[in-house]
Amino acid sequence: MTPPIRTCLGCRGRVAKSxxxxxxxxxxxxxxxxxxxxxxxxxxxxxxxxxxxxxxxRKLLGRALRRPVDGEQAAAVLAALAASATQAPA
Incomplete structure (x- = not known):
């Protein structure tokens, strides 16, 4: 059985949901x-x-979630994600 596939909002790459x-x-x-x-x-x-x-x-969250999204709050969440990516071991 193949895992569920999802598309990344940023790079548009299709990978496993996990x-x-x-x-x-x-x-x-x-x-x-x-x-x-x-x-x-x-x-x-x-x-x-x-x-x-x-x-x-590219301010993609509002469109993807179909809601008006506060840019500063979304940027804070995304910055935390980016920071975790740089700290993750390769």
Whole structure:
């Protein structure tokens, strides 16, 4: 059985879902959050940690989540993802 395939929002590469981080809209905080368990309800998008800068630069989260997204808050989440990518062992 093949694993589920998802597309990275930044590089548009198609890879296994387990290799990507899911970002979702949290209704209680009205903010974008990293969904580590990948089970939050609602619309989500998938990003390689290394592609976070590209997603922030191109302002893709609002369109992907179909919501108005606060640019500063989204940039903070994406910056945390980019930082975790640089600290991860190769």
């Amino acid at each position: 290799e990507l981080i899911r970002l979702a809209w949290n209704n209680t905080t009205s903010a974008v959050v990293a969904d580590g368990s990948q089970v939050m309800p609602g619309r989500g998008c998938y990003v390689h940690p290394g592609c976070a800068d590209q997603v922030a630069r």
